[in-house]
Each structure stands twice: as structure tokens, then as C-alpha cells.
Amino acid sequence: MTGRGAGPAPVRVEFDNGLTLLVQENRTQPAVSISVAVSAGAAADPPGGEGAAWLLSRLLDRGAGGRSAGEVADLLDLCGVSPAVGVTRHTTTVACDCLAEDVDAVLGLVCDMVRAPACSDGEVRLRRGQLVTRLRQDEDRPATRAVEAAMALLYGDAHPYGRRPRGSVDTVAAIDAGRLRDFHAAHFAPARTTVVLVGAIAAPAAEAAVARATDEWRGGGRAAEPRPAPPPPAARRRRMIPMPAKAQVDIAYGFTAVPRSDPAFHACRIMNLVLGEYGIGGRLGRSIRERQGMAYYAGSAFEASPIAGPLLVRAGVAAGNVDRAIASIDHEVDRFARDGVTAGELADAKRYLVGSLPRSLETNAGIARFLQNCEQFDLGLDYDRRVPELVRSVTAGQVAEAARRTLASDRAAIAVAGPCEAE
Secondary structure (H helix, E strand, O other): OOOOOOOOOOEEEEOOOOOEEEEEEOOOOOEEEEEEEEOOOHHHOOOOOOOHHHHHHOOOOOOEOOEOHHHHHHHHHHHOOOOEEEEOOOOEEEEEEEEHHHHHHHHHHHHHHHHOEOOOHHHHHHHHHHHHHHHHHHOOOHHHHHHHHHHHHHHOOOOHHHOOOOOOHHHHHOOOHHHHHHHHHHHOOHHHEEEEEEEOOOHHHHHHHHHHHHOOOOOOOOOOOOOOOOOOOOOOEEEEEEOOOOOOEEEEEEEEOOOOOOOOHHHHHHHHHHHHHOOOOHHHHHHHHHHOOOEEEEEEEEOOOOOOOEEEEEEEEOHHHHHHHHHHHHHHHHHHHHHOOOHHHHHHHHHHHHHHHHHHOOOHHHHHHHHHHHHHOOOOOOHHHHHHHHHHOOOHHHHHHHHHHHOOHHHOEEEEEEOOOOO
16 A cells, blocks of 8 residues: 555544544554544634634643643653644644554543643733734734735635634734633534544554543534635736835735645646746746746645635745736746646656655655545545546646636736835
């Protein structure tokens, strides 16, 4: 099995409380990777309460399941574990590695972190202050300001994707312990939780360990369907964000593409790879950075999402090169939409995508991330076997069609932040 060794196939178990367990046994090391993901992220923040998911994530290891913050730290230290907590638009994930002999203790603690965080008043004040400091730093970063403005142009200020994922100074400052507990009660539930265990543990032992850790966790239903993306912009839009003290201008230039479930997803992946992600930044990097020498960086990224996700072109340039850089992006975007992909570019992109999959599955943690992704997007536990053929079967015509549907410079959302003038 690709990247997973010769061990048993992954196993999926659904518990009576709705929680899902995925297990991949791998005895190459006496260790286990743990990943616990809850279908609740920044997109679940209530209007006016933006930043709730992010702030809650900073509190998960600061007291949980009746343990104080110090007791949680002591247990983690005893087991040599440093959990990584991450928040996306749709998920909050706690991940760590531990010795196989410590799985029960560490899994129980990690599950308590997502099931019953303490959210004490003192810890909330401390973490809220740290988040406010980070938000003020973000407000001083042209790259962050440009991306947030481009997302607002694409999705609208009222859509979860158009709002700042970590909130603002004002919204975060208004979030207290009570509001965080309410947010947790509304969105964290076993039926919205997937536990992945990869490593030196058999499926029956993993099922028993998860049952012990979560048996008393009840309540909540499946996560609500993500709010649909708005129609693509009908006209080109541009927003300038003057930051005169900065030395560099950052440009975010974007479109909405397709949901992860769309049959055209892999064609869009290849389109984005060729446009601005492969090598030194694809066509964009070669043109704007290498040949013209006017960008500190240039490239693009396409986000897999339950709804039509963003494809963002980003570039950093000197203030005097803003118009030239945008014109160059327009040229590459229009050329791709008109001419599609070359045979050589298509072959290189396929080879890269197929070849990078085994590398992503070389570690237990990599396999755990892959399995969480498969569960989130309902891809199936055999997806690693199917994806090479899915990629290889994409035709040049399908990539060209994806480009025609997506890349339209006259409908681009463009945000510019740095030493520039307001329009």
C-alpha cells in the first residue's frame, strides 16, 4: 500500500456517540501518531465574535478534563509530548506523537482537551492578550492585509471566508470565558470529531483506547453544511491599502475555483501548479521574478475546500512596480485561459503530484494528516491507491477548461498593501 508499508489496511470505526476512529497499524517504530480533529473552525465564528475558534484553540492545553494547566503540562512533559494545535476554516486539530506504551494516557488527555477545556478566566485573559498582540502585528504586515482584503473582495465581508480568520482586535477583546464555553458547547461534539491513530497499535486496541477516552462524551450533531460560496465577481475589483512606512508592496490577486468534491478538482490542481506553484513559482515566478526581475516573490496557491475555494496569486514588489506586476499577472492569467497547458507542463505537473504522494506518507504523522483529509472530504480509505490514476487521467483539454472557467482577469479580485496610494 502506497507509503504505508506492508501492514494491515486502515480501519474505520464509528462509535455510538457519533465519533469516528481511523486506525493505521505500522510497526516500524514503537510509537503512535495521534490526531484528533473537530469539524469546527474559523468559519463557525459567530458574526461579531470573529476569533472565537482561534482563541479557543490557544486554551485547549491550558487545563482540561478537570486538570489544571500545570497538571496538563506536567503530564505532557512526563510523556515527552508537545501537542500541535491547528485551526483552519473548518477544523480544529490537536496532533502529537507518543510512545506506544503511553497511548492511553496521552490519548485520554488529548481527547479531554477537545472535550472539556477549562477556559478559566485567568487563562482566557492571558491568551486573549497574546492574540490581540498577534492581530496588531498582522495589521502591520502588508502580505496579511492584502490576502485578507482579497478574500473579502472574493467572498464578501459577511461570508465566513471573507472575514478575518483570527478576528480583529475589537472582536477578540470582547470574547470572555463565557462566550468561549458557549462556542465550545455549540460546535465541539463527538459526532463532529475524528480520531486518527497511526503506528504501533492494532485496531482492536485503538478502539478500546478511544472508547475509554470518550465513552462519557455525548451530545451534539453533525456539523452544519458550509455556507455556499457567492457567485464569482461579475467585474474586476481592486482595493488599495496604504501602508507608507513599509518598504515593499504585497499583491493578492484572486479567483474562486471549485469545491474539493468537484470532478474538475485535479485539473484545477494542475492548472495552479503550472501557473504559480511548481518549481520557482511556475509561469508567474519565471516571468515576473526571473525574467523581469521585479518581484521579491511570485506564485499562486489553490485551497481545497468544501465550497468553491480560493485561488490566490501573490507577489511582493517595489512600490514603483505595482502596475507592471499586475499587468504581468494579467498577461499570464489571460494566456493560460486562452492557450491552456503545454504537453510538457502537463507531464511535469502529473509527475510531481504523483511522486510527491509517497513522500507525504513516509511518517506516521504524515499518514495521520492524509487520513484526516480523506475523512474530511469523504475520499475513502483507498484514496492513496486511486489518486495516481485520477491525476494521470487529467487531459490537457480538462486543464484548459478549468482555466477558462477560473482565470478571467476582468473578474479578478485584487488587493494591494504597502507604500501605495489609496484609490
